[in-house]
Amino acid sequence: MHRFRYRGDALFVEEVEAARLAERYGTPLYVYSAGTIVDHYDRLVSSLRELHPLVCYAVKANSNLSVLRLLASRGCGFDLVSGGELYRVLRAGGDPALCTFAGVAKTSQEITEALEAGIYSFIVESREELAAIERVAARLGKRAPVALRVNPDVGAQTHAKVKTGIAESKFGIAAEEIEELYRQLALFPNLFLRGIQIHIGSQIRDVEPFEEAVRRVIPLVEIARDRFGAEFFDIGGGLGIAYEEALQSGDPGWWESKAQWATPARYAQRLRPLLEPLKLRIVVEPGRLLVGNAGILLTRVLYRKDRPQKKFVIVDAGMNDLIRPALYGSFHQIVPVARRAGESIEGDVVGPVCESGDCFASSRRLPWVEPGDLLAIFSAGAYGFSMASQYNSRPRPAEVLVEGTDHRLIRRRESYEDLVRGEQIGEDDRATDPERGAEG
Template sequence: MHRFRYQGEALFVEETDAAGLAERYGTPLYVYSAGTIVDHYERLLSSLRALNPLICYAVKANSNLALLRLLASRGSGFDLVSGGELYRILRAGGDPARSTFAGVGKTAQEIKEALEAGIYSFVVESREELEVIDRVAARLGKRAPVALRVNPDVGARTHAKVKTGVAESKFGISPEEIEGLYRQLPHFSHVSLRGIQFHIGSQIRDVEPFEEAVRRVIPLVEIARDRFGAEFFDIGGGLGIAYEEALQSGDPGWWESKAQWATPAHYAERLLPLLGPLKLRIIVEPGRLLVGNAGILLTRVLYRKNRPQKKFVIVDAGMNDLVRPALYGSFHQIVPVARRSGEWVEADVVGPVCESGDCFAASRRMAPVESGDLLAIFSTGAYGFSMASQYNSRPRPAEVLVDGANHRLIRLRESYEDLVRGEGIDEGEIAPGLSGRADGASGQAGENESLTRDQAGRKEKP
């Protein structure tokens, strides 16, 4: 459920008029509902409360500092996949001791940074990675906490590009290899096996794949617990959200009609009997589930183009702002911010980027629109801004967080100056001391968890 709905003919975000946000902060504009994020977090926590779970939000879904701060204030831990994400959660007040560090390609520098920060556990994806963690920990005089990521070879009915638990994917270690690593663990003197993890994919709408994966991995978990004193079982994330009827999913009755969906309640109902007897801490890593339906992308209609073969609605957002439709062929519901009467049309909703793939919706039946109208693209809170780019030298959009009738800017709209920040034309123009920095300290202008609602996001008139 979420807190976007029409009041009369106007779309509201919680108690705030969406059109007013576009007027104040400009478009394209990402808008997030704080109440929706908190509600989704609390629902998942409540459904698993019998297990005393640790929820580690998957930062890759949306890494804005204000959203990280919001979740950290509720006690959330974090699922990290880069040194940059570690830097972000530290800036936002997140606790690394309640966070895991996953990913198949951790560098020695990232491992060092996470150990020094006090990470709760690394999620290890290969034997060679385990060797590197052991060496880095030895140099630091530390003992690195690790969890082995099992690839259970469980398919899920989701997009091929987000399946991560099948044998053909790059993720995880096969059960047979895990058994071999168990025999070798005593030789890694600077690591400690803290848990076992799996993650089978994203945007999964049924519970069966999760249940199958848990059943397959439990024997390995029991060995880790009994032989090595492991303390947790991390069952990953992946619960799906509504895309096709995203606006309608704000109604509790809509979910009642989707009894087969893997809601937090159905997920817990099936998994609690399997996980409870283990007497281990259970970790879950939701990303899209918490923030996906909590965000919309506001965009303004620039032009209409009518051809005998096709009608086009051209908007000011592009695939650089929201790449999911171009990358995955994904569906996002698109609705007018102010509803008008009239005959519906069939049209492609496209952006200004010089790619034929810059299309948000193809042959979509939609309410009539005119140049200057505002549209809301739903379900963009996850993998929207976090995957945005400056392709075509287009500045990235602003982001706003709404809490009831209050709203505040949480990322400035980029300027043309931001597009070339860090670049140099002449030799020596870039200071040698800044060359190649990877600590996140430079070139990060624009985002601040404490920006006020009075900072207008460098609004650009259409």
């Protein structure tokens, strides 16, 4: 459910007309609904309330400081995968004691920063990493809380690039190796086992894979609890959202027709009987679920190109702004900001980037559009701006947060100066490789 609606023929974000935002802040423009983010968070917490969950929002989905601040103000924790994300959370006023730190390639600098900040737990992905955390903890004279990420080898119906819980993926530790890691842990005086974690992938719409994964690792969780005094079981993120009918999914009635979907309520209902008897703190790491359908990308039609074989609607947003369609072939619903009656058009919606893959929709039937019209690309709140780049030397878009009738810029549009920040062409900074000498 979300707060993007037509009133008459005008698209509104909460109480603000989307067209006004585009006029005021320009396009392409990311627009987020604060009420939707908070509502998604509250619904998840309330569905899981008997389990007293710790929700650690996956910062990678949308790492804008204002989004983090909004969630932190509700008592939300954070799932981090880099030192940069920790930096953002601290800048936004997040509580490090509610942060988990996952990722297969933590550097010793990142481990040091997280340990000094006092995070809740590292999520350890390999035997070597365990030893690396032990070394840093020993150097700092601290005891580091760790959880083992178990790869439950469960497939889910999702895109191959976002499956993380199968044996062939780089994530986690195989269940057969866990016993060996338990032995190793006992030899490390500067570590203590705080929990077990799983995360099987992203955009998963059925409950079964989550249930299957939880079921498979419960025996390992019980050992962690009974032998090591572990206190939490982190069941990861991955709950899917509506992409095809994103606009319609703002209507509570729409959900009733989706009896199979893993809504927070169904997810909680199915997992609770498995989790409650463990008497552990349950951690969840949603990203997309909280912010995905809380954001749209507004873009303006620049041109149309009508060929006998195909029609193109050329817009000012590109794959550098929203890479999901190009990267995953993912579907994003595209609607006009001002609806008009009459003819429709079938064609590709493409951007300015010099790649044929710079395409938001192919052979899509759209309402009639003309140069100057505005379009809203839905489900852009997660893995949208956070995956944006400056490819083709395109400054990244602005981001705006709407709250009721208020709206404010939460990231200014980048300038050309931003494109070259940190680069230099001065002779003063030239260094000579000592091995090769002056002629090298």
